[in-house]
Amino acid sequence: MWCPKYRRQVLFQGVDVRLKEIKIEVANEFNSEIVEMEVMPDHLQLLIDVDPQFGIAKVIRYMKGRSSRYVRQEFPWLKSLLPKLWTNSYFVSTVGGAPISVIKKYIENQKLRIKNV
Template identity: 30%
Template sequence: MSRFEKLSHVIWHCQYHIFWVPKYRYRILTGAVANEVYRCIQIYCGRLGCEIVELNVQPDHVHLLVKVPPKRSISEVLGAVKGRTAIRIFKQFSNLRKKPYWGNSFWAKGYCVDTVGMDAEMVRKYVKYQEQLEKQQEQLQF
């Protein structure tokens, strides 16, 4: 089984580790709120064609390991996920909106994202091997 996904004109493996926090990093992601955040992230990622590899909702942050198709940008995915979960949380838990520190935002601005793939040493070896293979093929052609 290949680690690559397929679309009509592309074979891809775009996997990202994304991390973000609630506003002021309050430890609000517990109990029913955490369950709803978890559920919403799964739903909205699915609607965008993303595949969740791992999802962990901690009291003061969220870790998401996700495969994102190349037709989607990370900012598009996170904008939708953070925006829609915030709307859903404020709608379902209206008592949170009454707190003066939330304003109109549930999540802090921004996020941290890192690509996940082959390690650097493996890529270096692959590139080195490809160069040797090309040189051998050139010599055979002469």
């Protein structure tokens, strides 16, 4: 399986399930809704409807911070593999005129695409 230079495949063995729970928890706190989410072994993709009052940067910052802290506490074996769970970077794009169903389908199919590479 192809993996970029600095990505580590550690989002499995329950880490993926816990990440989803944490992301949903943070989204709810910020009046945001996760429309679609897929966790791959080395990254995750979100389609999220964010309340403009809070802004996407703030929501993502809290999601990354809380998930890193909680997951590394709950899965200590991660500490020996990674100095930190996330990098400071992330990619955000607006959906614009694209139908939500198309974006959701794209995210849903990511695991299938990666398995076939």
